Amino acid sequence: MEPGHAWHDMGGEAAGAVDLSTHDYALWEKRVDALMVLLSGKGHFTVDGLRRAIEDLGPEAFETMTYYERWIASVSRNMVEAGAWSTAELAAKMEEVARRGGTYGGANRV
Amino acid sequence: MPHDHDHSHDGAVPHDHTGMSPSGHPYRPDQDTALSYWQVMEIAVRELAVERGLITPAEIAAQIETMDARSPANGAAVVARAWTDPAFKARLLADASEASREMGFDIGPLRLIAVENTDEVHNVIVCTLCSCYPRNLLGLPPDWYKSRAYRSRTVKEPRRVLAEFGLTLPESTTVRVHDSTADMRYIVLPARPEGTEGMTAEALAELVTRDSMIGTGLPRSPGA
Amino acid sequence: MAAPTVSEPQLPVRARVRVRSWAAPGHIRTPWYLRGREGRIERALGAFPNPEQLALRQPADPVPLYRVRFTMAEVWGKAAETPTDTLDAEIFAHWLEPLDAA
Numbered sequence: 001m002e003p004g005h006a007w008h009d010m011g012g013e014a015a016g017a018v019d020l021s022t023h024d025y026a027l028w029e030k031r032v033d034a035l036m037v038l039l040s041g042k043g044h045f046t047v048d049g050l051r052r053a054i055e056d057l058g059p060e061a062f063e064t065m066t067y068y069e070r071w072i073a074s075v076s077r078n079m080v081e082a083g084a085w086s087t088a089e090l091a092a093k094m095e096e097v098a099r100r101g102g103t104y105g106g107a108n109r110v
Numbered sequence: 111m112p113h114d115h116d117h118s119h120d121g122a123v124p125h126d127h128t129g130m131s132p133s134g135h136p137y138r139p140d141q142d143t144a145l146s147y148w149q150v151m152e153i154a155v156r157e158l159a160v161e162r163g164l165i166t167p168a169e170i171a172a173q174i175e176t177m178d179a180r181s182p183a184n185g186a187a188v189v190a191r192a193w194t195d196p197a198f199k200a201r202l203l204a205d206a207s208e209a210s211r212e213m214g215f216d217i218g219p220l221r222l223i224a225v226e227n228t229d230e231v232h233n234v235i236v237c238t239l240c241s242c243y244p245r246n247l248l249g250l251p252p253d254w255y256k257s258r259a260y261r262s263r264t265v266k267e268p269r270r271v272l273a274e275f276g277l278t279l280p281e282s283t284t285v286r287v288h289d290s291t292a293d294m295r296y297i298v299l300p301a302r303p304e305g306t307e308g309m310t311a312e313a314l315a316e317l318v319t320r321d322s323m324i325g326t327g328l329p330r331s332p333g334a
Numbered sequence: 335m336a337a338p339t340v341s342e343p344q345l346p347v348r349a350r351v352r353v354r355s356w357a358a359p360g361h362i363r364t365p366w367y368l369r370g371r372e373g374r375i376e377r378a379l380g381a382f383p384n385p386e387q388l389a390l391r392q393p394a395d396p397v398p399l400y401r402v403r404f405t406m407a408e409v410w411g412k413a414a415e416t417p418t419d420t421l422d423a424e425i426f427a428h429w430l431e432p433l434d435a436a
């Protein structure tokens with residue numbers, strides 16, 4: 001792409017056939033969606049802020065991360081930028097959650 | 111939809127695992143496979159937001175229920191009403207958000223424009239910059255709508271893309287592509303199928319597919 | 335660039351415009367494939383907060399937003415699939431250069 005042409009701006013680029021298969025969203029994906037709607041709705045960030053941080057993930061993220069993985073990465077970054085919590089607080093919380101281990105279902109606090 | 115309820119305390123996952131989504135399909139197995147880095151991040155962000163008092167588990171559960179309640183059936187009801195009520199159709203084409211609210215749909219701040227298919231014009235919706243979709247009326251978009259192939263090609267070779275959906279249009283029909291680049295969202299008002307005279311709006315709504323409201327398909331024919 | 339100050343739509347329906355062929359980085363809602371292309375105003379949509387500012391947590395100026403209609407021949411030239419097919423996109427006023435004499 002030419003300089004200045006951002007990767008996400010893909011109208012007119014060559015691409016393959018449209019894959020018509022689809023999937024239902026997992027609970028964790030729906031929660032990411034809900035976090036975006038609620039936290040942006042309360043003014044912690046904007047939809048354009050969400051998009052900007054996704055764009056900043058770079059072109060490889062579109063191939064290596066799923067849609068809601070990109071969203072949670074962006075929501076998380078926007079909340080740190082908003083000052084809701086620090087990077088260190090996020091890191092400590094993620095470490096604590098990861099230590100719960102096992103499955104997604106099991107790592108949620110009961 | 112018990113799978114989606116946060117019953118209490120910190121967004122805990124409920125014990126009821128029916129394993130089926132509202133559409134009756136299985137969820138992807140994320141719930142039961144090894145915890146991923148991004149799932150850890152989701153749990154962490156959610157718990158931090160709850161601990162800081164920014165949101166409550168009940169709000170998250172309610173938001174998921176609200177999104178699950180949105181489906182192409184909402185749009186189908188709007189389309190069928192427009193097919194049977196000329197005054198409503200005029201209101202829909204003038205302000206699709208207000209017309210949707212008039213029918214009782216909670217579409218939040220959605221700013222919706224309806225574009226009408228005729229004998230001369232076929233409309234199709236895409237978002238090349240991200241994945242803008244009239245989600246507050248139709249629910250979450252299908253995967254293909256968010257794909258590189260659809261986003262890249264629809265603005266340049268819409269007829270070839272539509273053919274991949276099984277829709278071949280005559281050269282005499284003008285294809286009008288709508289790129290949702292900013293604050294508006296779009297819904298196609300498809301043409302009413304032949305042979306549907308006398309059908310009720312409820313029966314007509316059964317003919318209106320999701321794809322017909324994005325422009326990648328046509329409504330079903332009665333009896334098909 | 336000075337912040338846009340005009341918040342009332344100025345361009346009438348069918349007015350000819352050219353999309354600016356700017357190439358600055360940033361969160362921009364003007365697709366690359368339309369830059370430098372000429373079209374006509376399909377309708378004015380009112381003013382909306384400038385997404386280039388919103389994306390950066392800045393106070394956002396209201397900017398008129400227009401739906402602009404292009405022919406596929408204009409957008410893609412000889413590569414157009416069907417030259418008379420059309421494409422509509424929403425473009426903010428500061429990305430549009432009016433072509434009709436005032």
